[in-house]
Amino acid sequence: MQIKLIDGGVVAPEGFFASGIATGIKPNDVNDFALVCSDDTAAAAGVFSGLNVRSNSTKVVMENIANGYANAIVVNSGNANACNGQQGVADAKHICSLVAEQLGCEADDVLFLSTGVMGKALPMDNLTASVETLVGNMSDSGNLDAIDAIMTCDTRRKEYAAEFKLQDETVRVGVMVKGSGIYYPLMGGITVIITTDVNISKALLQKSIETVVAKTFAKISVDGKLNAYEAVVALANGQADNSGVVAQDNAYDSFTNVLQYLCSNLCKDLVRDCESGKFVEVTVKNATTQEQALELANAIAGSNAFKEDLSEGICDVSSIVNAINGSNVEITDSMLDVFLGDVQILRAGSVADYEDEQVAEILSKNSVALTVVVSTGTCTDKVLASLY
Amino acid sequence: MQIKLIDGGVVAPEGFFASGIATGIKPNDVNDFALVCSDDTAAAAGVFSGLNVRSNSTKVVMENIANGYANAIVVNSGNANACNGQQGVADAKHICSLVAEQLGCEADDVLFLSTGVMGKALPMDNLTASVETLVGNMSDSGNLDAIDAIMTCDTRRKEYAAEFKLQDETVRVGVMVKGSGIYYPLMGGITVIITTDVNISKALLQKSIETVVAKTFAKISVDGKLNAYEAVVALANGQADNSGVVAQDNAYDSFTNVLQYLCSNLCKDLVRDCESGKFVEVTVKNATTQEQALELANAIAGSNAFKEDLSEGICDVSSIVNAINGSNVEITDSMLDVFLGDVQILRAGSVADYEDEQVAEILSKNSVALTVVVSTGTCTDKVLASLY
Numbered sequence: 001m002q003i004k005l006i007d008g009g010v011v012a013p014e015g016f017f018a019s020g021i022a023t024g025i026k027p028n029d030v031n032d033f034a035l036v037c038s039d040d041t042a043a044a045a046g047v048f049s050g051l052n053v054r055s056n057s058t059k060v061v062m063e064n065i066a067n068g069y070a071n072a073i074v075v076n077s078g079n080a081n082a083c084n085g086q087q088g089v090a091d092a093k094h095i096c097s098l099v100a101e102q103l104g105c106e107a108d109d110v111l112f113l114s115t116g117v118m119g120k121a122l123p124m125d126n127l128t129a130s131v132e133t134l135v136g137n138m139s140d141s142g143n144l145d146a147i148d149a150i151m152t153c154d155t156r157r158k159e160y161a162a163e164f165k166l167q168d169e170t171v172r173v174g175v176m177v178k179g180s181g182i183y184y185p186l187m188g189g190i191t192v193i194i195t196t197d198v199n200i201s202k203a204l205l206q207k208s209i210e211t212v213v214a215k216t217f218a219k220i221s222v223d224g225k226l227n228a229y230e231a232v233v234a235l236a237n238g239q240a241d242n243s244g245v246v247a248q249d250n251a252y253d254s255f256t257n258v259l260q261y262l263c264s265n266l267c268k269d270l271v272r273d274c275e276s277g278k279f280v281e282v283t284v285k286n287a288t289t290q291e292q293a294l295e296l297a298n299a300i301a302g303s304n305a306f307k308e309d310l311s312e313g314i315c316d317v318s319s320i321v322n323a324i325n326g327s328n329v330e331i332t333d334s335m336l337d338v339f340l341g342d343v344q345i346l347r348a349g350s351v352a353d354y355e356d357e358q359v360a361e362i363l364s365k366n367s368v369a370l371t372v373v374v375s376t377g378t379c380t381d382k383v384l385a386s387l388y
Numbered sequence: 389m390q391i392k393l394i395d396g397g398v399v400a401p402e403g404f405f406a407s408g409i410a411t412g413i414k415p416n417d418v419n420d421f422a423l424v425c426s427d428d429t430a431a432a433a434g435v436f437s438g439l440n441v442r443s444n445s446t447k448v449v450m451e452n453i454a455n456g457y458a459n460a461i462v463v464n465s466g467n468a469n470a471c472n473g474q475q476g477v478a479d480a481k482h483i484c485s486l487v488a489e490q491l492g493c494e495a496d497d498v499l500f501l502s503t504g505v506m507g508k509a510l511p512m513d514n515l516t517a518s519v520e521t522l523v524g525n526m527s528d529s530g531n532l533d534a535i536d537a538i539m540t541c542d543t544r545r546k547e548y549a550a551e552f553k554l555q556d557e558t559v560r561v562g563v564m565v566k567g568s569g570i571y572y573p574l575m576g577g578i579t580v581i582i583t584t585d586v587n588i589s590k591a592l593l594q595k596s597i598e599t600v601v602a603k604t605f606a607k608i609s610v611d612g613k614l615n616a617y618e619a620v621v622a623l624a625n626g627q628a629d630n631s632g633v634v635a636q637d638n639a640y641d642s643f644t645n646v647l648q649y650l651c652s653n654l655c656k657d658l659v660r661d662c663e664s665g666k667f668v669e670v671t672v673k674n675a676t677t678q679e680q681a682l683e684l685a686n687a688i689a690g691s692n693a694f695k696e697d698l699s700e701g702i703c704d705v706s707s708i709v710n711a712i713n714g715s716n717v718e719i720t721d722s723m724l725d726v727f728l729g730d731v732q733i734l735r736a737g738s739v740a741d742y743e744d745e746q747v748a749e750i751l752s753k754n755s756v757a758l759t760v761v762v763s764t765g766t767c768t769d770k771v772l773a774s775l776y
Contacts, residue, residue, distance in 0.1 A: 119739035
């Protein structure tokens with residue numbers, strides 16, 4: 001399948017518009033209020049990580065997205081609308097009403113997300129006074145203004161759009177993400193917005209993004225833990241001419257593959273958006289179960305000692321072995337082969353012969369691959385983490 | 389019960405001797421080979437964390453301790469005798485034989501532990517040439533020489549001894565530990581040596597140290613993980629005059645309580661042996677199960693973002709909530725009360741009213757207590773972690 005990367009991010013698909021403005025929540029006139037909108041009601045889908053303590057805005061999004069349709073996604077940055085009591089829920093609903101009024105849609109067709117610091121009341125004066133401008137400013141080139149408005153610790157914009165053939169018609173998908181410093185101490189939660197003009201059922205849109213999130217945003221290690229995303233929301237307005245993705249057929253697979261390709265790119269951009277600009281991809285091969293492959297990969301990718309070693313140009317067996325020992329997966333040392341890039345570090349649990357120069361050469365790159373082969377089964381998984 | 393702290397560490401109990409010498413494994417003539425020995429065969433017990441990749445020396449200790457008796461504990465530092473193949477097992481057995489020959493006991497009554505870097509062959513020339521001196525140097529005041537010889541990243545000696553009445557007789561327990569910088573990046577595994585002249589059955593000695601380890605050394609957070617101890621070994625030579633601890637009665641409880649008191653002190657010394665000299669104790673109260681209480685406490689105590697905040701004199705709701713969200717325990721925000729010292733930070737999931745000065749005052753202390761009350765049950769647990 002041919003995938004053509006195109007400009008425009010979330011406004012690249014037909015019928016999508018965006019805007020981003022500064023309301024004063026963030027200092028120095030930095031954008032902090034964003035809108036991504038379809039000019040027609042769209043199928044809507046969302047994936048929300050299993051957090052215990054959510055943003056009150058996200059709670060309202062989960063209600064509003066339940067019927068599978070929405071018109072607009074609105075995001076404020078600088079305040080997470082979390083840990084601030086019942087008022088936070090009421091405030092989120094009020095913002096949805098005001099935006100809906102301006103757009104001429106229902107309040108529950110607005111998905112309002114908040115990102116930033118926890119524990120403070122949403123600055124409603126800033127937001128309510130700005131809704132009219134936010135909606136008035138939306139355009140088919142507003143994607144960068146919108147990105148700027150959702151960023152928190154991010155140091156660079158992260159968006160992609162692709163054009164491809166689906167059911168013999170040209171269709172488009174756009175994605176953007178907020179989140180950076182995906183490492184201690186400057187970590188930031190991840191919020192993802194996906195737009196497409198593909199004609200796809202709401203159920204298959206939901207299934208597709210669930211599949212993609214499980215393989216991408218759920219596999220980033222933040223402060224030693226996975227699933228650091230707050231929300232991934234998608235709108236599909238069906239304005240392309242494809243006949244319709246209504247079954248888990250080749251067309252569905254093609255759409256999902258393109259979405260996964262774009263989201264994988266966003267993930268690499270996320271873990272690269274750290275002080276060093278470097279990341280490690282830890283792959284575990286031949287584990288007994290999928291869960292064990294993921295647990296081992298995360299144990300290593302989440303080890304500060306391991307990441308600190310790589311950042312200093314060292315590949316120390318001790319930190320890798322300690323991280324493996326910290327997992328609950330039972331393996332004995334004789335099962336353990338470890339490769340840094342294509343250089344073998346451990347062979348059947350014993351240190352292999354390699355030159356420090358080979359390691360230094362590999363660790364001088366921006367992207368480092370560590371592969372652990374445990375030889376107890378056939379399952380493979382991988383996790384991405386920033387280096388310091 | 390009266391517990392009197394006394395001098396002498398592991399040689400304080402009757403019939404114990406120790407020595408420590410420099411064999412050249414560590415540079416600058418620093419001690420790196422230690423012996424702790426009973427002048428008679430003692431009941432022996434050991435607890436070994438569930439590591440997948442063990443030191444080859446520890447593997448041999450686990451064999452040798454299986455019969456419940458031993459005469460001596462020998463430790464080298466500077467080399468962990470791990471990830472170096474089958475030779476490591478043979479080397480460990482050879483050291484046991486040489487020490488046994490000097491002591492006049494069986495090779496399998498010598499418990500030989502190795503701590504330090506992984507992946508290198510044990511420096512047998514250094515060790516074999518020094519066994520005679522190590523044994524010849526042992527004395528009833530050799531505890532400090534022995535401690536110096538087991539230290540790796542440790543910056544201070546960590547030992548205690550206590551005298552108390554048991555079954556109307558005066559008895560003694562001594563403990564020492566190696567391990568420091570129990571935090572990223574200078575972490576070090578924990579090795580514990582316990583001696584006592586209490587007359588106690590080998591089965592109850594084993595049960596007692598298992599109970600104590602579960603409440604002490606297993607509750608220290610190292611690079612986000614618990615159970616960072618390699619080995620805890622104990623010798624009880626029965627040279628005191630107590631009639632004998634042979635049932636789980638009051639005498640057993642008294643012995644276990646004294647051991648727990650001493651080991652709790654060692655744990656605080658371990659987490660204090662870091663750059664800042666500060667530690668946090670995270671307690672979770674009113675959880676549904678013991679496992680959930682421990683998982684939540686460890687999620688918070690293991691969060692770099694949380695510890696970094698405390699180290700900087702900040703108590704940020706975001707880092708606490710993110711850590712809780714990173715656990716697998718299901719709680720909703722309305723169940724969540726959080727206290728820093730006696731200052732309430734979160735009340736039913738919303739930020740409480742408190743002054744930054746109150747927080748700064750608490751965080752200026754060397755020991756910080758964070759208490760999380762989740763109100764879903766009655767279980768409590770706590771975890772210790774170093775601050776940066």
